Amino acid sequence: MSTSRSLLLFFYAILLAPLVSHSLVLQRDPYVLHDCSTSGNVSSNSTFRANLNTLISTFSSNTQIDYGFYNFSAGEGTDKVYATGLCRADLTPTDCRICLNNSGHELLQLCPNEKEGIMWYMNCTVRYSNNSIFGVMETTPIKALVSGSVPNVTEFDEVLDTLFYKLRLGASAGGIFRKVAVGNATYQHNTDTIYGLMQCSPDLSEMACSNCLVTALDYFQSYCRGRDGARVLAPTCNLRIQPDQFYDSILVESPPLLSPPPVPAKSLSPSPVPAKGNKSNSSKNTIIIIVSVVVFVVLIICICLCLRVKKQRKKVETGPDATFCFYKRNEEYQQRMKLANTESLQFYFPTIRVATNNFADANKVGTGGFGAVYKGRLSDGQDIAVKRLSIGSRQGDLEFKNEILLMAKLNHPNLVKLQGFCLEGNERLLIYEFVSNGSLDQVIYDPTKHADLDWQMRYKIIVGIARGLLYLHEDSCLRIVHRDLKASNILLDDEMNPKIADFSLARLVLLDQTHSSTNRIVGTYGYMALEYAYYGHFSIKSDVFSFGVLVLEMICGEKNGHFRNNKKEDDLLSYAWKNWKNMTTSNIIDPTLGVDSKTEIIRCIHIGLLCVQENAADRPTMASVMLMLNSNSTTLSIPSQPAFPMHNNIEPDTSSDQSMPASRNEASITACRSMTCSQIGLKNIPKAPSELRLAIPARSAEATASRNDGAKSKPFNLKAKPFLHRVILHNMDLERNLRLHSQLSQIVGLFVFVSFFGWLVGLVGDHWLGFLLVWVLNLLEVVCWVSTYLRCVFLG
Numbered sequence: 001m002s003t004s005r006s007l008l009l010f011f012y013a014i015l016l017a018p019l020v021s022h023s024l025v026l027q028r029d030p031y032v033l034h035d036c037s038t039s040g041n042v043s044s045n046s047t048f049r050a051n052l053n054t055l056i057s058t059f060s061s062n063t064q065i066d067y068g069f070y071n072f073s074a075g076e077g078t079d080k081v082y083a084t085g086l087c088r089a090d091l092t093p094t095d096c097r098i099c100l101n102n103s104g105h106e107l108l109q110l111c112p113n114e115k116e117g118i119m120w121y122m123n124c125t126v127r128y129s130n131n132s133i134f135g136v137m138e139t140t141p142i143k144a145l146v147s148g149s150v151p152n153v154t155e156f157d158e159v160l161d162t163l164f165y166k167l168r169l170g171a172s173a174g175g176i177f178r179k180v181a182v183g184n185a186t187y188q189h190n191t192d193t194i195y196g197l198m199q200c201s202p203d204l205s206e207m208a209c210s211n212c213l214v215t216a217l218d219y220f221q222s223y224c225r226g227r228d229g230a231r232v233l234a235p236t237c238n239l240r241i242q243p244d245q246f247y248d249s250i251l252v253e254s255p256p257l258l259s260p261p262p263v264p265a266k267s268l269s270p271s272p273v274p275a276k277g278n279k280s281n282s283s284k285n286t287i288i289i290i291v292s293v294v295v296f297v298v299l300i301i302c303i304c305l306c307l308r309v310k311k312q313r314k315k316v317e318t319g320p321d322a323t324f325c326f327y328k329r330n331e332e333y334q335q336r337m338k339l340a341n342t343e344s345l346q347f348y349f350p351t352i353r354v355a356t357n358n359f360a361d362a363n364k365v366g367t368g369g370f371g372a373v374y375k376g377r378l379s380d381g382q383d384i385a386v387k388r389l390s391i392g393s394r395q396g397d398l399e400f401k402n403e404i405l406l407m408a409k410l411n412h413p414n415l416v417k418l419q420g421f422c423l424e425g426n427e428r429l430l431i432y433e434f435v436s437n438g439s440l441d442q443v444i445y446d447p448t449k450h451a452d453l454d455w456q457m458r459y460k461i462i463v464g465i466a467r468g469l470l471y472l473h474e475d476s477c478l479r480i481v482h483r484d485l486k487a488s489n490i491l492l493d494d495e496m497n498p499k500i501a502d503f504s505l506a507r508l509v510l511l512d513q514t515h516s517s518t519n520r521i522v523g524t525y526g527y528m529a530l531e532y533a534y535y536g537h538f539s540i541k542s543d544v545f546s547f548g549v550l551v552l553e554m555i556c557g558e559k560n561g562h563f564r565n566n567k568k569e570d571d572l573l574s575y576a577w578k579n580w581k582n583m584t585t586s587n588i589i590d591p592t593l594g595v596d597s598k599t600e601i602i603r604c605i606h607i608g609l610l611c612v613q614e615n616a617a618d619r620p621t622m623a624s625v626m627l628m629l630n631s632n633s634t635t636l637s638i639p640s641q642p643a644f645p646m647h648n649n650i651e652p653d654t655s656s657d658q659s660m661p662a663s664r665n666e667a668s669i670t671a672c673r674s675m676t677c678s679q680i681g682l683k684n685i686p687k688a689p690s691e692l693r694l695a696i697p698a699r700s701a702e703a704t705a706s707r708n709d710g711a712k713s714k715p716f717n718l719k720a721k722p723f724l725h726r727v728i729l730h731n732m733d734l735e736r737n738l739r740l741h742s743q744l745s746q747i748v749g750l751f752v753f754v755s756f757f758g759w760l761v762g763l764v765g766d767h768w769l770g771f772l773l774v775w776v777l778n779l780l781e782v783v784c785w786v787s788t789y790l791r792c793v794f795l796g
Helices: 002-026 047-060 063-067 093-110 153-172 206-223 278-317 323-340 349-355 397-407 455-475 530-535 540-556 572-581 598-611 622-630 666-673 698-707 722-765 768-795
Strands: 031-036 069-074 081-087 117-121 124-129 143-147 179-187 192-200 229-233 237-242 364-368 371-377 383-389 418-424 427-433 490-492 498-500
Touching: 031 093, 031 143, 031 229, 047 069, 047 081, 047 093, 047 124, 063 069, 063 093, 081 093, 093 117, 093 124, 143 206, 153 179, 153 192, 153 206, 153 237, 153 349, 192 206, 206 229, 206 237, 349 371, 349 383, 349 418, 349 427, 397 418, 397 427, 455 490, 455 498, 455 540, 455 598, 455 622, 540 572, 540 598, 540 622, 572 598, 598 622
Parallel strands: none
Antiparallel strands: 031 117, 069 081, 081 124, 117 124, 143 229, 179 192, 192 237, 229 237, 364 371, 371 383, 383 427, 418 427, 490 498
């Protein structure tokens, strides 16, 4: 009997030998780096050290490691120890336990007296601390290992930027099981491949994981650039690249997560003894179940009510007269849909960052009111201009999307061409064709450079600007008002052809024409027509006014508002008007132009004065302006007094010339509104009546514009249209009542279900608080029902 038992044990030993040898092989996971903190020390026989030994000993047996991540604590107070373990996501549970167990015990030997330590093995990381480290991003200490090199660093960096961008998004978007992403990219004309991996501790939030990886990427750029083999190791995240596939193919596709999530970090100290009996525990369980059911039911009710109200609103919005009330909402929805259709123009942020050499100051070609402009070069050799909006920019998402939607549909030689855009996080970039000679203001206002512009060149620029405006106003598929035409928004190419730029403030001419639709006045003082700056009325004639100011500046060679005449009562427009009436137009002309083309210059002064007339109806259209410029036989009418700019009676701001919402300049607005219409030259513009004004929808405005294209826009008086007044107010009341009914219904529904379960709590728990809750909620329910009834009676 004993002989047979010995033989059986012998055969068992033979069968187990391969498994034991395999286990020994797995234990040889290569050591990489470690770090022992010097912030505090403990003795080897301390309670802290005993708790740490207890945690490390659980690495080889704890089932939580089945998910590739371990976090546990042991002890209390100052002797409490927190430990985490993270394995590479493609390791099996057995390999992960072995790696963590080996690295943990080795860390105890390398850091015998320290309160904090971390060990990086090739496939796992072990970390412990006397402070809580669960769910906390930590990027120090950070280490790097490098190997190999690449011949073309610029191309390799561009490929890596795109790969790292995708991996960072993929890893940070991971779930509670794992936050890891792998991928590969080709370079050197698709002959070489680089493989990458990014991983975070799964207890980090998406934002914390992304921030940790951004720090690791910055460290990579500083110490690993140009290497095709590198590892960056941080306590809560890591990244790795190699020219060969070092990860298992199982990571290429995310496996279905069928197992339950790991339990939260627990303490190994004994649990406190319950202070109450079985009846108390039973009551607590009952209350927890009831509250959970209540919350679930209330959420279902709220969702149903919201869907019902949304359906009712949709019915109202599709009614025959709903356009008046919900026009703005539909416009914003259409804008979002149109922006989604421009995705073909979208660039990756890493691509633009490489093209501009990480937005280096050497590549900066200008700075505007909304941010800086950089010159860049794409990988195909194309030069681009990148407008990078600053985070604190006054140009918000609405202006950003507006410029994309408008520029994507425009194509004209005298308009700057939009190449694309980038919208990622806080970064908002607009990519244009690069125009080599900068903006017009850099030439025409410069005391030395403007002498290089002879009259033929200036006339060519004037005609080009007029062609661009004519395209915007009449020849494009949309009819657009630029609203911010000035010298700094005119770019010059290598042949000095002008290109109109910066469409962030542009608007369709048939939208927002009335007072209520232009309460946010934007533009640049000195170029804004007075009916727009004071009342908010704008049309295509507003651009004509700005064009007239620009023409006079081109002839004079100086800027309106910073005119060479130092008398405060005169600016460029008033000075030009006085000299025109006195037949001394030679005083207006830039002395560097000479007298060879004086007749043509005087004709352009005449055209400029026609464009800046006080009454918008008297100003010519751009089609008429083009006819005047191209045909000397066209008879010009006598101009009336121009609308002198607002800063005629206000000290101008000489600090900058940036587009800004006019309402932000409180001094200008206050001073302007304190003047009478006759003082500022607004004789023919009616005062705003006190009755209600609403925006005219596109259909009505288009019909009005077709009947009287050049007429000055007037406020829409509802008293003159009693039927339309009733239609609009009916829809407004209907929308308000639907919103009110939705809110009251949600409150009443909440009271009903809480009352029911309050009664159930009182019945099951035999407690008077439950029944008191029922009576209070029933009283509130009655109040809500009465309020709803009264609203319905008095508001219809």
